[in-house]
Amino acid sequence: MRCGGRAARPAWTGCWWGEDVVKPAPFRYLRPTSLDEALDALATLGDEAKPIAGGQSLVPMLNFRLARPGVLIDLGRIPALTGVHRTDGSLRIGAMTRQRVLELDQDIADRLPVLRAALRHVGHVQIRTRGTIGGSLAHADAAAELPALALALDATVEVASVAGTRTVAAADLFLGPWTTCLAPDELLTRVDVPLAWQRAAIVELARRHGDFALAGVVGARRPATTDDAGIRLVGFGVGWTPVRLTEAEAALAAGGSAEVVADAAAAGIDPIDDIHADAAWRRDGLRALVTRIADQLGVAA
Ligand SMILES: Cc1cc2nc3c(=O)[nH]c(=O)nc-3n(C[C@H](O)[C@H](O)[C@H](O)COP(=O)(O)OP(=O)(O)OC[C@H]3O[C@@H](n4cnc5c(N)ncnc54)[C@H](O)[C@@H]3O)c2cc1C
Numbered sequence: 682m683r684c685g686g687r688a689a690r691p692a693w694t695g696c697w698w699g700e701d702v703v704k705p706a707p708f709r710y711l712r713p714t715s716l717d718e719a720l721d722a723l724a725t726l727g728d729e730a731k732p733i734a735g736g737q738s739l740v741p742m743l744n745f746r747l748a749r750p751g752v753l754i755d756l757g758r759i760p761a762l763t764g765v766h767r768t769d770g771s772l773r774i775g776a777m778t779r780q781r782v783l784e785l786d787q788d789i790a791d792r793l794p795v796l797r798a799a800l801r802h803v804g805h806v807q808i809r810t811r812g813t814i815g816g817s818l819a820h821a822d823a824a825a826e827l828p829a830l831a832l833a834l835d836a837t838v839e840v841a842s843v844a845g846t847r848t849v850a851a852a853d854l855f856l857g858p859w860t861t862c863l864a865p866d867e868l869l870t871r872v873d874v875p876l877a878w879q880r881a882a883i884v885e886l887a888r889r890h891g892d893f894a895l896a897g898v899v900g901a902r903r904p905a906t907t908d909d910a911g912i913r914l915v916g917f918g919v920g921w922t923p924v925r926l927t928e929a930e931a932a933l934a935a936g937g938s939a940e941v942v943a944d945a946a947a948a949g950i951d952p953i954d955d956i957h958a959d960a961a962w963r964r965d966g967l968r969a970l971v972t973r974i975a976d977q978l979g980v981a982a
Contacts, residue, residue, distance in 0.1 A: 734816030776815025896966035910934035
């Protein structure tokens, strides 16, 4: 269908992209029913293929033709990728577990309340009903809540290919904007979240509820060990990846005041500057958010 051309255009379509109505480029669609089948397809097709999970980020990219895979591999019919395995020490969450399922799980809310708090910032109910935890981590948006949470909580992900599986720490997963260390033939299959955190919180600034954050912070605290002060502060929406605020963590561990910690956080980032907010605004926002988080963690002097 054409915009403004000879063909009729129903009222609900938009004319956003030149003359053409926004539609994806043609692609083939595969719907494997086992992980092995999906991995075989990825190994054979390489760069030509892309996995699709909830489609909440990928489908808009297809529609705008920012992504043009020749083949989509739908992960939605692979039972092994869905569900939560609970142990005393961790949650093992299948990559295809829907964000809304995690949000509504009362046991998870009791054991890891910050996960529910983070999910409630992710878009709207409709988006979380389709969107998956693995899709959010694999998409690696620097303003997204779940990658920042994974980094703050020392989560790891399991990654699989036909060659086998490997475990990747969240700290090594996010390489740049919308870029992870996953190879084209690899799938993120599982997220392991340790439950050792005594307290954790998330705060963010966004223009409207459900929008991506203009600046956000996740904080977490657990008992110190000889080589780890047990404090995590992670900023999101302020750089090209979620970013550990290590100077601020050290200031907090040393008993610094909320103001000192916030200043250390603001000094430790190189904020992005775009049409949504400039760098100075994001730095000020981060400073205010870190003050709030330090208070919520109960560790600031
Ligand atoms: C209006 C709107 C508002 C939104 N607001 C927010 C927000 O505030 N915060 C936020 O965090 N997100 C937001 N999102 C994005 C949403 O959270 C998505 O669910 C998420 O980013 C992607 O998850 P998905 O399951 O939909 O993945 P998809 O869109 O299906 O995939 C995203 C990318 O990850 C790859 N991928 C998916 N699964 C895997 C896997 N298992 N292994 C390897 N690669 C994989 C895909 O190939 C693709 O490149 C919003 C989306 C919309 C449409």
